[in-house]
Amino acid sequence: MPPLSPLFSLPLNVGSLSLSSPLVLAPMAGLGHVAYREVLGRFGGFGFMVSEMCNARAVPQESRHHSPVFRWRDEEAARLVCQIFGGEPAVMADAARRIEAEGLLGVDINMGCSVSAICKKGYGAALLKDPERAVAIVRAVRQAVRCPVMVKFRSGWENSADLAVDLARRFEDAGADLLTFHPRIAPDRRSRPPRREHIRAVVDAVTIPVLGNGNAFSAEDCMTMMRETGCAGVSIGRMAIARPWIFAQLALGFSPSEDIYLRTALEMIDSIWKHFAPERAIKMYKKYLPYLAANFVYGHSLWPELARGATREEMTDNAMRVLGRMPQVAKTPNAFLFTS
Numbered sequence: 001m002p003p004l005s006p007l008f009s010l011p012l013n014v015g016s017l018s019l020s021s022p023l024v025l026a027p028m029a030g031l032g033h034v035a036y037r038e039v040l041g042r043f044g045g046f047g048f049m050v051s052e053m054c055n056a057r058a059v060p061q062e063s064r065h066h067s068p069v070f071r072w073r074d075e076e077a078a079r080l081v082c083q084i085f086g087g088e089p090a091v092m093a094d095a096a097r098r099i100e101a102e103g104l105l106g107v108d109i110n111m112g113c114s115v116s117a118i119c120k121k122g123y124g125a126a127l128l129k130d131p132e133r134a135v136a137i138v139r140a141v142r143q144a145v146r147c148p149v150m151v152k153f154r155s156g157w158e159n160s161a162d163l164a165v166d167l168a169r170r171f172e173d174a175g176a177d178l179l180t181f182h183p184r185i186a187p188d189r190r191s192r193p194p195r196r197e198h199i200r201a202v203v204d205a206v207t208i209p210v211l212g213n214g215n216a217f218s219a220e221d222c223m224t225m226m227r228e229t230g231c232a233g234v235s236i237g238r239m240a241i242a243r244p245w246i247f248a249q250l251a252l253g254f255s256p257s258e259d260i261y262l263r264t265a266l267e268m269i270d271s272i273w274k275h276f277a278p279e280r281a282i283k284m285y286k287k288y289l290p291y292l293a294a295n296f297v298y299g300h301s302l303w304p305e306l307a308r309g310a311t312r313e314e315m316t317d318n319a320m321r322v323l324g325r326m327p328q329v330a331k332t333p334n335a336f337l338f339t340s
């Protein structure tokens, strides 16, 4: 099937790689885990996927069979970028070496997370207040590995594109292969509309590909973002949790059937309980539920129905009962249910 727009069949060139789709899974802690990615992987249509953020200090000695976040299936390794957070260049470089040695596609450096537990330590978006350190991290990671090195960052802490433009240039000079830019200031988290003109300013400042990010909820949103900003592709977050087939729909022309919500919920249950112990699995599945519920007109009342109980069997029964009666699908998901 043809893509929904020729824009979605443009290749995404990262370093020496040419990836078949410009649409990419954004990193999402607690949501973009190995089980979710297994479900997503069956649909396809993405250029690459980014893991949940992993603590760079832990990565070198982490067991991929025990860590909830530094974990992947062999089948997805070549399309999986591992995101790391931290603040010391040498520590970040060590983590990057392990990631490359494991054969993952690349390393993404987190300079966007504005959660206070992360920023308090000087990590995530706090690095944008310390440009010298931020650039030193990119340089150290670049020197440590040959695989693609990427940076995900935001507008900074003040509402202007100046810092982002300056940093983008310096990240490119330090050897980054791709930038993902979320044009909101850190205190905004995900409130207030993203500033597309800031993406344009970053795109114009560098020669490496820039992915636009923020509120890409539909094919139109992705097309507008690519057309208005000239970005090389779009990093899709919350919508990809609500509809894991969005990449296939946009890039491969996949047409979802009416029962896709029920089938996907059941696949999520299978996959989460396959990869994780029951106590963790139930928490992970419940974290996914507001995104699933957001697809429906009365999602706010379906969500508690879907979440009632504490076992795999109850979750399966809920999904079959609630989604089996084919609730009315909202044209665009109810973003109020897209919790942080």
Ligand SMILES: Cc1cc2nc3c(=O)[nH]c(=O)nc-3n(C[C@H](O)[C@H](O)[C@H](O)COP(=O)(O)O)c2cc1C
Residues within 6 Å of the ligand: 026, 027, 028, 029, 030, 031, 052, 053, 083, 110, 111, 112, 113, 152, 182, 190, 213, 214, 215, 216, 235, 236, 237, 238, 239, 339, 340
């Ligand atoms: C629950 C949740 C967890 C997130 N975790 C991360 C993370 O670990 N690393 C990161 O760089 N961004 C993280 N983000 C931000 C997303 O990658 C993305 O920038 C943001 O959701 C905006 O994109 P969207 O509107 O397509 O969702 C997270 C977002 C959400 C909703």
